[in-house]
Amino acid sequence: MPLQPTRLLRTSPYWPVVSHPLLRRVLPGLTVSALGDGMAVVAVTWLAIQLAPHDQRGTWIAVAMAAYTVPSAAGTVVFGRLLRGRGGGQLAGWDAILRATALAAIPVAHLFGALTIGLYVVLLAASALLHSWGSAGRFTLIAELLPQRHHLPANAVLSTIAGFATIVGPPLAGLLIAWVGPVWVIAIDAATFAALALTYRFAMSTADSHHRQEHGASRTAGFAFIRHNPALLGLLALSLAFFFLFGPVYVAMPIHITDDLHASATLLGAYYTAFGVGGLVGGVIAGHLRRWPLRATTITIVVAFGVAMLPLGLGAPVGVSLPAFALAGLIWAPYMSTSMALFQRSTSIAQLPAVLAANGAILVVAVPLGAMLGGPLVGAIGARSAMLLCATAIVTVGLTAGGLALSRRSPRPSGDQAVTEVSASR
Structure with a gap:
């Protein structure tokens, strides 16, 4: 009996990932840096509040949050x-x-x-310039080190780490901000990235020895590859629509809580916590989907997520909508793992970093653009109706993608084999 947990772990799809001699050295550093980023979500906005003029705080908060992520889109092209x-x-x-x-x-x-609010935003923007390349590097590393059958569980490990950080990081940041202030929480975040950099330097020095720089490569080669690959272009379009349509929820949810439910920020926190817990569970489940057809699974996630969001838009009581939001988080979590696995198996390792960086550069602006739409949308039709519209649109996007996938399906290859063959033909 004492050996049973060990035997269960070794039969898990995650065992080849966590036992890999190089990845197991990197995962602790990734966990620490993810926790630092989870704390930064709160610290970045709180420090902006302290630095900005009182009558301009809302504007500077939005600018600071955008500066922490959006410049990665420019970095993808510039570098x-x-x-x-x-x-x-x-x-x-x-x-x-x-x-x-x-x-x-x-x-x-x-x-x-x-430290002024202007310098603060500039430094945040500078920190984000290589973010798309860094994210592409992590998923490329998985493709370099592991066979294809282990890509999805490895992607799921990264998603689970991120999900854990979104649950633990914000409340921890709140405690630290009350104790030492937001500027020192950002200092902690910087220290976690320094630790991660050292991890890569000493643990992964041998992993890149066989890669060579491609001289004369175009700055937009990754975008061009996606544009000429119908499978990847369709996947990018699906992700862009999916993330964009979820953006207005960030605006509508707080207004729905205060105006429609007449509740406090505590209930809003409960919804986000439920979503995060569901996401953590979904991240763990994602690794067990490796035998499912990835393209069909990815599209199904979009449809199911939209359905899970419907109770919020339909005005269901909290006892129904709160578990539904947790279910939405569970459904959402595997999406990044499955979509990244499709990129990993559809692109050569040499091209994968540029392709993933291009994908990330486009998607990083999707949620902020959706949130920007959320303001006028909520003002025009109300918070609950806005969430209903978004949920319905997400379901429609998923069903449309499914219909297109079926109509383009060749009678010979099917599912993920078709994706692989499209890549091979190029």
Whole structure:
């Protein structure tokens, strides 16, 4: 009986991932840096509140949050020629170094009395420039080190780490902000990225030795590859619509809680916690979907997520809508794992970093753009109706993608084999 848990672990789809001699050295660093980023979600906005003029706080909060993510889209193009062809560990390590350096400059400027809201936003933007390349590097590293059958469980490990950080990070940040202030929470975030950079430097130095830079490569080669690959272009379009349509929920949810339910921020926190817990469970489940047809599974996730969001838009009582939102988080979580697995098996390792960076550069603006739409949308039709419209639109997008996939399906290859063959033909 004492050996039963060990035997169960070794038969898990995650065992080849966590037992890999190189990945097991990197995963602790990834966990620590993810926790730092989870804390930064709160600290970035709170420090913006402290630095911004009182009558402009709302604007500067939005600018600061955008600066922490959106510049990665520009970095994908600006650094495309330099970074294309680099190994996954190297890309992720450089992103960690830049994050650590730029974020560390914030508490340093604070100590010298030079930290203004303008400098703060500039440093946040600088920290994000390689974010798409860093994310691409992590998923490329998986493709470099593991056979295809282990890609989905490995992707799920990364998603589960991120889900854990979104649950633990914000409340931990709240405690630390009350104790030492938001600027020092950002300092902690910088330290976690420094630790991750050291992890890549010492644990992964051998992983990139076989990769060579592709001289003369176009800055937009990743975008071009996606544009000429119908399977990947369709997947990108699906993800873009999916994330964009979820964006207005970030605006509608707080207004729905206050105006429609006449409740406090505590209930809003309960909804987000439920979503995070569901996401954590969904991340763990994702690794067990490796035998499912990935393209069909990815499309089904979109449809099921929209259905799970319907109770919020239909005005269901909290006892129904709260579990439904948790279910939505559970359904949402495997999406990144399955979609990344489709990219990993549809692209050569040499091209994968540029392709994933291009994909990330486009998707990183999807949710912010959706949130920007949320303001006028909620003002025009109300918070609950806006959420109902978004949920219905997500279901429609998923069903449309499913219909297109079926109509284009060849009578010979099917499912994921078709995706692989499209890539091979190129």
